[in-house]
Amino acid sequence: MQTAVSSTAAQPSSGATPSALAAESTTGSASAIEVQHLAHRYGSRVIYDDLNFTVPAERVVALLGKNGVGKTTLIRLLMGYLKPSGGQCRVLGEPSHALSPATRARIGLLFEGHLAYDFMSIAEIERFYRPFFRRWRRELFYDLVDRLELPRDHKIAHMSCGQRSQVVLGLIFAQDPDLMILDDYSMGLDAGYRRLFLDYLKRYLDQGGKTVFVTSHVVQDMEALVDEVIFLKRGGAVLQLPLAAFREGFRCFAFEQDGSAPPQPDAVIENVDLHGREPLLYTFATREQLTEHLREHWPQVQLGDERAMTLEDAFIGLTGKY
Amino acid sequence: MLRAILLKEWLKLRWALLGLALLHVGMLAYLFLSLRHQFQVEHSEMIWYWAFELRRLPYDQLMFLPALTGAVIAVAQFTPEMIGGRFRLSLHLPVRGDVLVWTWVVFGAGLGLVLSVLDAAGLYGIMRLFFPREAAVSAVLTALPWLLGGWVAYFGTTLALLEPAAPRRLVYLALGLAFLGLLYLHRGYQEYDRILPALAAASLLFIPAVILPAHRYRHRS
Numbered sequence: 001m002q003t004a005v006s007s008t009a010a011q012p013s014s015g016a017t018p019s020a021l022a023a024e025s026t027t028g029s030a031s032a033i034e035v036q037h038l039a040h041r042y043g044s045r046v047i048y049d050d051l052n053f054t055v056p057a058e059r060v061v062a063l064l065g066k067n068g069v070g071k072t073t074l075i076r077l078l079m080g081y082l083k084p085s086g087g088q089c090r091v092l093g094e095p096s097h098a099l100s101p102a103t104r105a106r107i108g109l110l111f112e113g114h115l116a117y118d119f120m121s122i123a124e125i126e127r128f129y130r131p132f133f134r135r136w137r138r139e140l141f142y143d144l145v146d147r148l149e150l151p152r153d154h155k156i157a158h159m160s161c162g163q164r165s166q167v168v169l170g171l172i173f174a175q176d177p178d179l180m181i182l183d184d185y186s187m188g189l190d191a192g193y194r195r196l197f198l199d200y201l202k203r204y205l206d207q208g209g210k211t212v213f214v215t216s217h218v219v220q221d222m223e224a225l226v227d228e229v230i231f232l233k234r235g236g237a238v239l240q241l242p243l244a245a246f247r248e249g250f251r252c253f254a255f256e257q258d259g260s261a262p263p264q265p266d267a268v269i270e271n272v273d274l275h276g277r278e279p280l281l282y283t284f285a286t287r288e289q290l291t292e293h294l295r296e297h298w299p300q301v302q303l304g305d306e307r308a309m310t311l312e313d314a315f316i317g318l319t320g321k322y
Numbered sequence: 323m324l325r326a327i328l329l330k331e332w333l334k335l336r337w338a339l340l341g342l343a344l345l346h347v348g349m350l351a352y353l354f355l356s357l358r359h360q361f362q363v364e365h366s367e368m369i370w371y372w373a374f375e376l377r378r379l380p381y382d383q384l385m386f387l388p389a390l391t392g393a394v395i396a397v398a399q400f401t402p403e404m405i406g407g408r409f410r411l412s413l414h415l416p417v418r419g420d421v422l423v424w425t426w427v428v429f430g431a432g433l434g435l436v437l438s439v440l441d442a443a444g445l446y447g448i449m450r451l452f453f454p455r456e457a458a459v460s461a462v463l464t465a466l467p468w469l470l471g472g473w474v475a476y477f478g479t480t481l482a483l484l485e486p487a488a489p490r491r492l493v494y495l496a497l498g499l500a501f502l503g504l505l506y507l508h509r510g511y512q513e514y515d516r517i518l519p520a521l522a523a524a525s526l527l528f529i530p531a532v533i534l535p536a537h538r539y540r541h542r543s
Contacts (some may be wrong), residue, residue, distance in 0.1 A: 081410055083541045097541055105416035115411055119402055120333055131326040132416050 030057040032179050032211040039086035048236030060212040062222045065232035066319050071215045072112050075183045108177030112184050114165040118157035133175045141174035161188035179211045186218040219312040250314050253281045254304030263298040282317035331429040338398035342391050346437050350444035357452050377510040388472030392434050396479035399430045423536045434476050438469045460511050467505040467514045474501045477528035485535035
């Protein structure tokens with residue numbers, strides 16, 4: 001059986017493994033983003049060694065991972081703000097470090113922390129961005145921003161974090177990009193505005209021909225939004241698969257054991273959680289496969305019932321709590 | 323698109339520019355009042371002796387004003403870009419990065435130039451009120467290295483602010499200060515007349531150089 005999480009995503013395989021589920025990912029379609037053999041390090045700290053994945057065009061793909069696994073670094077590499085130690089990234093067919101102005105116009109980019117020119121007012125920032133984008137949709141910007149009920153000469157610097165994010169997201173929608181790269185869009189947003197944003201995002205996707213690559217810490221928002229998920233782990237291990245395949249194939253079981261050492265993650269067991277009220281075991285295997293595996297390798301473990309999981313539970317189950 | 327780029331620069335610089343314009347007008351007014359006061363309390367022969375025999379510059383209040391102006395314009399223009407890494411926002415705009423940065427510095431240096439012209443014209447006019455034309459022309463020629471200092475201070479500060487690597491930032495600051503030091507070595511009139519064209523030509527190297535830190539910012543490893 002293959003390793004549960006590899007640094008190369010979407011490799012076909014057989015059996016109930018993440019790779020087999022990943023094979024259900026759209027292969028062969030045009031890619032909006034291609035990452036091949038990407039390596040990056042900060043000093044001696046390796047972030048990725050051989051990272052490979054693609055974001056198919058016209059799909060919504062979420063990049064999920066715990067803090068510090070390199071999500072923001074990856075966005076910076078994709079937009080050419082960092083030079084990788086090795087490998088390459090292509091965005092809309094161009095090398096990420098040499099994106100032409102015409103291609104940049106097709107990419108709506110949300111920087112972590114909703115970065116904006118906060119010395120500008122609402123009207124000034126719209127006036128500033130408008131001439132750069134041929135398909136600029138002013139009405140979309142003001143539709144979102146007027147909900148703040150702020151005067152248009154209100155400075156962005158005087159806004160709350162959530163208000164500022166609303167302005168920044170309005171600018172990205174107004175740009176009407178073919179590819180949206182959203183780095184932690186949910187930061188600072190309340191639940192209501194997150195829902196509103198998702199409604200707008202779905203409307204944007206309904207136009208067709210749009211691709212979204214998103215990172216977020218609010219995993220439950222991804223459930224109704226994304227087609228595929230990419231799980232990034234420390235050291236650059238990556239697992240990419242359709243969300244439906246992940247929800248269907250990733251399982252959580254309670255278990256009991258005698259006093260000996262608990263089971264450890266291996267080729268079949270993705271994770272073991274001993275922190276909760278009852279010990280839990282996470283796997284992509286079926287009950288039968290897991291039972292067989294436990295009998296062979298962890299005979300002291302008695303498998304209990306399968307537990308229902310939210311997407312957030314499953315995410316934590318896969319990546320671990322700590 | 324160009325208008326949008328200039329709009330942002332104007333929004334960043336307008337209050338700094340207003341403050342600098344008031345400062346320059348204030349300094350010229352102070353120079354006028356100072357000269358008038360000297361001519362009221364001293365014999366004109368004595369002032370002539372001080373100015374042209376002892377080679378004391380009666381307008382040295384203006385000496386560091388252009389350098390201060392250049393540094394203030396650069397800080398007002400580029401600090402907002404660098405706080406929180408907002409420079410990335412600009413570099414994502416669908417416009418060539420080098421064109422963008424050059425447009426910024428043309429705008430910033432252009433405003434500095436306007437204030438320098440104001441200084442030179444003001445200095446000439448004020449000197450002309452009290453001295454013969456030759457003395458007024460000499461005053462402007464003597465002040466030219468100071469005005470070039472404004473250019474050097476602007477670009478030196480710009481390079482240091484745009485540069486992402488701290489050691490290089492220090493190198494840019496040191497180079498800028500050394501160049502400025504070269505422009506403030508004189509003690510009398512028109513001592514830079516022969517070397518100034520060469521110094522001005524050397525200072526033009528700042529224009530292409532400003533692309534380097536922007537490029538490094540974009541493609542940091």
